[in-house]
Amino acid sequence: MKRRKLEFLGASWLFWVGAIAIYAVVQVLFSTNVITDYMKTVIQLGCVMTIVSLGLNLIYGFNGQFSLGQWGFYAIGAYASADITYRYAAKVSIPLNLGFATFDVGKIAIFLVAILFGALLAGVIAYLFGLPVLKLGSDYFGIATLGFTIVVKVLADNSDTILPFPEMKGARGMVGIPRLTTWFWSFFLLVLCILILRNILHSTTGRAIVSVRENEIAAKAMGIDTVKYKTLSFVIGGIYAGLAGGIYAHLYAFLHPSLFHFIKSFDPMIIIVFGGLGSITGTIVAAFAWAFSLEGLRIILPSGAEAWRYIIYPVALLLIMLLRPQGLLGGIEWGFLKPIQWPRRKIDTGAPTVETATQEAV
Amino acid sequence: MNRTLKSLALFLGGIALGVAAAGLFMLFHSSLTPQELEAWDKDGVVPGLVMQAGSIGFGVWFLYLVGWITRSQIRKQAGAGFGKIARSVAGNALMILLGLWFLWRMFIQHPEGVLINPTLFAQYIVDGIRLGFVYALISLGYTMVYGIVRLINFAHGDVFMVGSFTSFYAIKAMRLHLLPAKLFPSLSQWVAITIGTVLVIILSMLVCALLAITIERVAYKPLRNAPRIAALITAISVSFFLEYFSSLPEVFTSNYIIYEQPFKVVSWKILGVQISNVTIIIILVSILFLLLLRWIVYGTKTGKAMRATSWDKPTARLMGIDVDNVITKTFAIGAALAGAGGVLYAIAYPQLIVFMGIMPGLKAFVAAVLGGIGNLTGAFVGSLIMGQAEMLSAGYILTPMRDAIAFTILIIVLLIRPTGIFGEPEGEKA
Known part of the structure; x- marks a missing residue:
């Protein structure tokens, strides 16, 4: 009887309660200064990396297309959204006093518009780029997307000379981006991304996407438009990367082309391979672990040990590939993210089962 | 006799006709004195129109070229679907544009171009x-x-x-x-x-x-x-x-x-x-x-x-x-x-x-x-x-x-x- 009362929230009430609880706890820790500002940035970076990696997991983990272009879309989202806030955020200010706190509604609106624009731009470019390139085979596609990332990085390097954006300042790095990302936005946009991905994956579309990974020819034979679902997952992945780029740009308030070097495009790949291909839970866990191990360990470890991180990563990756190729949590989901087990419909066709048939034969 | 040569001849002939027409028109246009020109084309819109028509013509010519190259490539491959053709067209168009731009840059635009240095x-x-x-x-x-x-x-x-x-x-x-x-x-x-x-x-x-x-x-x-x-x-x-x-x-x-x-x-x-x-x-x-x-x-x-x-x-x-x-x-x-x-x-x-x-x-x-x-x-x-x-x-x-x-x-x-x-x-x- 007691459970019934919460049913209006649907099956997801525990997820929402959990999300709000995590948000509140971390917020309290922030405001009481238990967590330093540096760690706060690291946690938000974890959110950003989770969004990028979720997008890549959709492309590679669930749809089976080996893409190294995620970092290029991330760069596009970051630069596009930063450009908008750089131009307009200083001009818009609508303060709203709620008594206990003050919000600048205008700035928040500009921020949301900017990151949405960045995400959509990344999505459009992903569509245009993916349409011809997705037809290529597995590793040719990987190389083409790697080439895309390199081209984007070179363009970012020359954004003030080749591209008409003097405010991006090319290889000197873009400064003057307003610091608009807050813990609220980075966390709840992450929650939104998880929710959307989970709902996509548990729908017919999601099953079609997974079927392309499992066996493309069989999926085609079942009447699934594989090109459509490959493009769809590539575009959604690109949108996720663009969104994360926008959040990142307003988190650090500084963009430099070296952040978008193609070597870094292996970072989300490392995360999803560690966490598990085709596992949202694994991606979340691995992305936060990555953020803490990369940035958080910088405080704890002595300065010489920093160089060893990038030696430990590849070795661990190698071991995982050798021992558990599907990743630590490959195919495993926890709680809310688990696919819903719908009760199977019992079909009584009246046809003889194997046992009755053999009995009759005897 | 064969379709490739026929379409090539058609294509080249089309270009020649277009170039000839534009040349004749420009010749006619430049042979007029300013007064005559004033009387004939009051607002001076005709050269602009010719330019526009020329650029549209160039676009069509370009698409034709791309299509022609693509078709000759596609014909060798069995079972080319729409995606393959689209891919080829996109690739050819990009390659030709990039190549033309590169040649233009190399020979004409660059201050130390091939002809100069x-x-x-x-x-x-x-x-x-x-x-x-x-x-x-x-x-x-x-x-x-x-x-x-x-x-x-x-x-x-x-x-x-x-x-x-x-x-x-x-x-x-x-x-x-x-x-x-x-x-x-x-x-x-x-x-x-x-x-x-x-x-x-x-x-x-x-x-x-x-x-x-x-x-x-x-x-x-x-x-x-x-x-x-x-x-x-x-x-x-x-x-x-x-x-x-x-x-x-x-x-x-x-x-x-x-x-x-x-x-x-x-x-x-x-x-x-x-x-x-x-x-x-x-x-x-x-x-x-x-x-x-x-x-x-x-x-x-x-x-x-x-x-x-x-x-x-x-x-x-x-x-x-x-x-x-x-x-x-x-x-x-x-x-x-x-x-x-x-x-x-x-x-x-x-x-x-x-x-x-x-x-x-x-x-x-x-x-x-x-x-x-x-x-x-x-x-x-x-x-x-x-x-x-x-x-x-x-x-x-x-x-x-x-x-x-x-x-x-x-x-x-x-x-x-x-x-x-x-x-x-x-x-x-x-």
Whole structure:
């Protein structure tokens, strides 16, 4: 009887309660200064990396297309959204006093518009780029997307000379981006991304996407438009990367082309391979672990040990590939993210089962 | 008689008619005096209209050209669907636009263009040949390994880097290039230095071959039957490991270091073009290695086994070929070539860093794809094209654009002809 009362929230009430609880706890820790500002940035970076990696997991983990272009879309989202806030955020200010706190509604609106624009731009470019390139085979596609990332990085390097954006300042790095990302936005946009991905994956579309990974020819034979679902997952992945780029740009308030070097495009790949291909839970866990191990360990470890991180990563990756190729949590989901087990419909066709048939034969 | 010629004639005739009409009109227009022109065309809109019509005409002409090229390509392939045609059209359009723009930039727009400064152009060509031969040494390893195990060996560029560093230590610490002169003081200096350089190259090749055998045994062999992507990720992680492990201060260093050439660099001016002895040595050594490789692959029993393995692995095994052994040998030969390439690259560009292998490695891979991966001649030709493209785009477009141009070429080639110039025009199977 007691459970019934919460049913209006649907099956997801525990997820929402959990999300709000995590948000509140971390917020309290922030405001009481238990967590330093540096760690706060690291946690938000974890959110950003989770969004990028979720997008890549959709492309590679669930749809089976080996893409190294995620970092290029991330760069596009970051630069596009930063450009908008750089131009307009200083001009818009609508303060709203709620008594206990003050919000600048205008700035928040500009921020949301900017990151949405960045995400959509990344999505459009992903569509245009993916349409011809997705037809290529597995590793040719990987190389083409790697080439895309390199081209984007070179363009970012020359954004003030080749591209008409003097405010991006090319290889000197873009400064003057307003610091608009807050813990609220980075966390709840992450929650939104998880929710959307989970709902996509548990729908017919999601099953079609997974079927392309499992066996493309069989999926085609079942009447699934594989090109459509490959493009769809590539575009959604690109949108996720663009969104994360926008959040990142307003988190650090500084963009430099070296952040978008193609070597870094292996970072989300490392995360999803560690966490598990085709596992949202694994991606979340691995992305936060990555953020803490990369940035958080910088405080704890002595300065010489920093160089060893990038030696430990590849070795661990190698071991995982050798021992558990599907990743630590490959195919495993926890709680809310688990696919819903719908009760199977019992079909009584009246046809003889194997046992009755053999009995009759005897 | 045949449709290709007919459509070509139609097309050329259409252009000729259009050009003639526009020319006649412009002639008529310019023959009028200003007063007559005023009376005839009051607001001066007609030239603008002609320009617009001309640009529309150019657009149509361009689409026609693209369609024509595409159709002749598509007709060779059976079962070309809409996606394939769209891909080809997009790729052709991009390639033609890029090519036209590049030619315009090279000949007309650039202040030091080909017509104004032909010596500079010749200089770029010579530099491009030098770079192309170094790429050829790397891309042969890529193409051999890909031909046999269908793996993009990302660590190949880092093996190349290890080759450079080995020669650095052989020269700086061991003074290996001076060893023959020390042992046999009676030798003439020229001969002694030549033998010393050859010793350095051989040492680098040996170290690289041993490294590649180790990598193959530890990382790739256990994954031989795993999905291809698992092997690819392993290759990437091996590449990372080599880079960052070498960048430790205890191993190599993470800074740039200046390379000491084993011989003195002399350059001559021939018709205003700087040609150094390094260029000549690179070309000679590369050609020597290419001939050697050709002999190994086509003239020896090992080569026969390699070709059989790349053709059909299970059948090769049935025929009594030790496939694992052949694969290890392939890795070793490819790595030895990369090691030689590393030494030559370091002599030509005497500045080393542990990340130096990434870009040449990727570009050599692009060259291998361009020529048709798995094909030795293709890799060689693709590398030469790549060297020219890189040098010319660095010279005539913008220096930082050289990497972008390389990968733009890759994407366009993959769109038009995924199997490369010399590859069989057949859809690649994942």
